[in-house]
Amino acid sequence: MSQAQAAKRYPLMRPGFRVADVGPSLATFWQQRELLWNMTVRHLRGQYKQSILGYSWAIVNPLSQMLILSFVFSLILRIPSQDVPYPLFVLVGLLPWIFFSSALASATDSVANAASLVTKVYFPREILPTAAVFTKLVDLAFGMMILVALMVYFGHPPEWTAVWLPVLFLIHIIFTLGLAFPLAALNLFFHDVRYLVGVALLLWFYVTPVIYPESLVPERYQIVFDLNPNAVFVSAYRRVLLQGTGPGWDSVLLGLAVALITFVAGYYLFKKMESGFADRI
């Protein structure tokens, strides 16, 4: 067995990550999926330990938001909801949004929170933000089950076009990871990042058509929504689940392109900064 072969199997932290390294690095990452799985399970098991309601909290949060938003925006402000009961309308947008925002917030802190590991053992660090994002997928899955139950209850069972949901979720996850990587890395260098993320998510919520339909947006502001991947995704979720039309392929393909570019760029930035993590923590 030659030394070069062995050295390849046990990569060390090296500065000077290049764009050409993204492919091989993602392959290494894929080989570590067992660790990713274990990390995700660890997050999940730890998340609701010592709480009486346990995993039910994953449902309490979106349901309570759905109730208050329905009260304010449907009963008081009477926002139209595309011929479906407002609670369903808002929940379809709310669940992916909660996934996106909680995943991003948790991923931003993921590397900093694993300081004791990061300074001691080598493993691909992208596992930490990825596990943080995957953990929130479980909350999303619970939420979707409640959503389907509510849809049946309100007499609006999901349309058959809902089969596109996994594809849409996949694109949304890729986009989320693309933002999670650089934010997790930058948070180690500048502690401002976590606060910045909090503010940005708050603002982003209002320019994403979660509580109102996109049709209410005046023509001249439409560009804001065309450029906002979350707006594209939320609209697509509504179309396939509530309206029974296709997801709007033009905008979804654009969303996919944006998601892939974000992912590669974000991953590259993360790996570029990775060799400095242990110095900075």
Place this chain on the structure above:
Amino acid sequence: MQTGSDRNEIEFWNVSKRFQLQEGRTLREFLPALLRGRGWGGAFYALREVTFTVGHGETIGIIGSNGTGKSTILKLIAGVMAPNEGEVRVASRVSPLIELGAGFHPDLTGRENIHLNASILGVSGKEIRERFDDIVNFAELREFIDTPVKRYSSGMYMRLGFSVAIHSNPGILLVDEVLSVGDAPFQEKCLDKMHQFQEQGVTIVVVSHSMDLVKKFCRRVLLMEEGRLTADGDPEEVVQLYLEKVSPSVEIASSSQ
């Protein structure tokens, strides 16, 4: 077929490691520094042009006063840091016994933490299941294995961490002062296990302030002074050299009273 000590397991070539001294990490402090075209605080060299190699199956000790770069060397071997200059090469799986149980999640049980920690150290799920009983038995935690580790005593915590690390089938074992914790019987057991590793050809790097341990356990010792490697050789001689360098200052200190 591996033929043993002619193969290098660890190589350091002119390795330098620098740390930024600046503690503050907010944009408010960074942006003005950037605009003035200056670096971000002063730099401090933890290692300067360190060169050494460790052969397959060798056991080396690293001694020196606090802050001379010993732990930095271990971190470079573990691969969690990159050198600023020079090159570090490592040929097999490294298992760090640095602050045991670093990856433990306090709310998870001993069983769950074994799976998690072993996979962080690069052990596959199948290997973990095969060695699970050995890990538990070595740690002597059979009855507490389904208790959250936050209820463990520090000794139990450490035993579990040590047990997982030594069952990760390492090619290189990094030992940083961990043998000084734990009660006497368990220390004895750990030393036995380390001797066993030596016989199996595992490469071991020990950082310790215990000169007795270093002399007893290592065949070769490196002396670090202010980030530089100043001696590399026979344990008795290097330890003697270190004690001579340290003790005059002790005498001066005591005579000046």
